[in-house]
Amino acid sequence: MKNRYLFLFMVILVLSIIFLPSCTRDVTLYFASLEDNDIFLVPQQRQVDASGNIHLKAVQELVKGPSGEGLYPTLPSDTSVNSVTVKDGLAVVDFDIRIISNFEEIPHSSTTEALAIYSIVNTLTGFDGIDRVRITIEGREKGQVEGFYVEDFWGHIGIYEEFERNEEIIKYE
Numbered sequence: 001m002k003n004r005y006l007f008l009f010m011v012i013l014v015l016s017i018i019f020l021p022s023c024t025r026d027v028t029l030y031f032a033s034l035e036d037n038d039i040f041l042v043p044q045q046r047q048v049d050a051s052g053n054i055h056l057k058a059v060q061e062l063v064k065g066p067s068g069e070g071l072y073p074t075l076p077s078d079t080s081v082n083s084v085t086v087k088d089g090l091a092v093v094d095f096d097i098r099i100i101s102n103f104e105e106i107p108h109s110s111t112t113e114a115l116a117i118y119s120i121v122n123t124l125t126g127f128d129g130i131d132r133v134r135i136t137i138e139g140r141e142k143g144q145v146e147g148f149y150v151e152d153f154w155g156h157i158g159i160y161e162e163f164e165r166n167e168e169i170i171k172y173e
Contacts (some may be wrong), residue, residue: 024050043172058124059120074119081094117157122165132164137159
């Protein structure tokens, strides 16, 4: 009798592995690349856990940085993604203060700021239903957090508005 139950359990286990939908999903992340003194974003595919907030998980993967050679991170690796919400085609991604207070890992310049912002925007607008992205820091669109003006972001472009996808900054290989 025990063998019969064990056999049935094994059959159910094998069938569930074969027929259950995948628990991961491919997402496209954008990381910096430098070629002949030209800096641009390059897409990189990554598998993420498909359960829960897939948009949040994609941005968390972006913070982890690229895998492989020749690509560079666009966001400080100690940054926390507080939330990503989507409504009416707008994704609002909220970061902790470290995204703008960490100067050591990624030097803040107009170039690195554009790469950072559009790595986030292009990653999120790659999902169906997201056309625009707003970036907030500690839940704020403007004002100060720990002495930093959040709307200035890294001090060059700023996050004063909603962003749309920027294909001109992407180089497809």
